[in-house]
Amino acid sequence: MAGVYISWPFCAQKCTYCNFASGVFPRDLEQQYLDALTREIRSTIWGWRPETVYLGGGTPASMEPEVLSRVLELVPGAPWVEATIEAAPGAISREQVQAWVRLGLNRVSLGVQSFVETELRRTGRKHTARHVAEDVAMLRSEGISEINIDLIAGLPGQTARGWESSLDHVESLDPPHVSVYMLEVDEDSRLGKELLLGGVRYGAMDVPGEQQIVECYEQAVERLAQMGLARYEISNFARPGSESTHNLKYWKLLPYLGFGADAHSFDGRLRWQNVESPAEYAKAGDPRLEPVEAILAEERFFVGLRLMEGVHPTTSEWAEHRAVIEQFVADGLLEADGATLRLTPRGILLSNEVFEEFIHA
Numbered sequence: 001m002a003g004v005y006i007s008w009p010f011c012a013q014k015c016t017y018c019n020f021a022s023g024v025f026p027r028d029l030e031q032q033y034l035d036a037l038t039r040e041i042r043s044t045i046w047g048w049r050p051e052t053v054y055l056g057g058g059t060p061a062s063m064e065p066e067v068l069s070r071v072l073e074l075v076p077g078a079p080w081v082e083a084t085i086e087a088a089p090g091a092i093s094r095e096q097v098q099a100w101v102r103l104g105l106n107r108v109s110l111g112v113q114s115f116v117e118t119e120l121r122r123t124g125r126k127h128t129a130r131h132v133a134e135d136v137a138m139l140r141s142e143g144i145s146e147i148n149i150d151l152i153a154g155l156p157g158q159t160a161r162g163w164e165s166s167l168d169h170v171e172s173l174d175p176p177h178v179s180v181y182m183l184e185v186d187e188d189s190r191l192g193k194e195l196l197l198g199g200v201r202y203g204a205m206d207v208p209g210e211q212q213i214v215e216c217y218e219q220a221v222e223r224l225a226q227m228g229l230a231r232y233e234i235s236n237f238a239r240p241g242s243e244s245t246h247n248l249k250y251w252k253l254l255p256y257l258g259f260g261a262d263a264h265s266f267d268g269r270l271r272w273q274n275v276e277s278p279a280e281y282a283k284a285g286d287p288r289l290e291p292v293e294a295i296l297a298e299e300r301f302f303v304g305l306r307l308m309e310g311v312h313p314t315t316s317e318w319a320e321h322r323a324v325i326e327q328f329v330a331d332g333l334l335e336a337d338g339a340t341l342r343l344t345p346r347g348i349l350l351s352n353e354v355f356e357e358f359i360h361a
């Protein structure tokens with residue numbers, strides 16, 4: 001069963017750490033983009049019914065309900081098993097949430113990142129912990145219980161105490177799903193450029209060191225487990241049954257179709273992506289860039305190993321990667337039980353090094 005991803009790259013502000021093709025754009029681009037988006041979805045020949053829909057970007061929650069309705073009515077398969085919308089805390093109304101429920105959305109991912117105001121202000125985010133609590137209560141009262149909270153470990157100025165406080169807030173809100181990302185500063189982000197220049201804006205001088213970020217992540221793993229949220233993917237934690245069905249498709253190499261600027265697609269054999277810039281996408285006749293053949297033999301390892309359940313290599317894959325696997329098992333980064341191969345807790349922290357070996361094996 002395949003999924004559908006729809007990108008809405010418009011945001012109220014450009015967060016300092018963000019390297020997505022999203023941001024603040026002229027108002028008239030929104031209409032042109034919407035026209036291109038509906039054109040792209042309408043031109044699809046659906047020989048299948050999507051199981052999941054994921055509205056990301058960007059800030060798709062900023063779409064007016066009638067705009068969202070125009071887009072979603074073009075996607076077959078409603079009511080979908082899972083339909084997620086990403087939202088910025090403090091910027092959603094009850095009327096909007098009611099419209100989401102009517103349109104078949106049943107999961108909301110809140111881009112919280114932190115509950116500490118000094119950390120949030122440096123990222124450009126405007127919400128407070130109170131906004132998050134109000135949003136969670138409103139979503140629940142309107143019937144949306146599948147709520148994800150995104151957190152970032154390693155924001156400029158983040159301290160052990162601040163991180164602890166963010167985890168305390170998570171505990172009090174008791175969401176069924178939390179994502180914890182370890183900040184990797186991208187040199188194309190505003191924060192990355194500032195760091196390269198040796199400047200101080202956006203708290204660039206206060207970006208925590210790698211060791212502190214790892215400690216924050218490990219603390220989150222422990223606290224979230226105590227809250228009943230098991231790590232099922234390197235950055236994702238859920239109560240049993242609340243794992244993201246849509247995102248699991250990426251890690252299990254199941255097909256998905258992406259619409260909008262910079263959206264990616266995979267049909268089980270080919271991968272392709274759309275032009276990155278929203279302005280170019282709005283103008284493009286066909287936004288798709290050249291498809292490339294997926295190298296599934298490699299991807300099965302470096303994508304599949306992100307899942308805590310691990311991968312189940314075939315006999316020939318065991319044989320092909322024997323040397324790499326044995327070395328990582330000896331180093332304590334992988335564990336193998338004959339049928340399954342998975343990262344150890346230490347391997348999770350060094351996962352990029354493990355994945356790289358499988359790409360070059």
Ligand code: SF4
Binds near residue numbers: 013015019023058
């Ligand atoms: S982090 Fe999210 S809200 Fe901030 S600019 Fe990037 S896409 Fe927009």
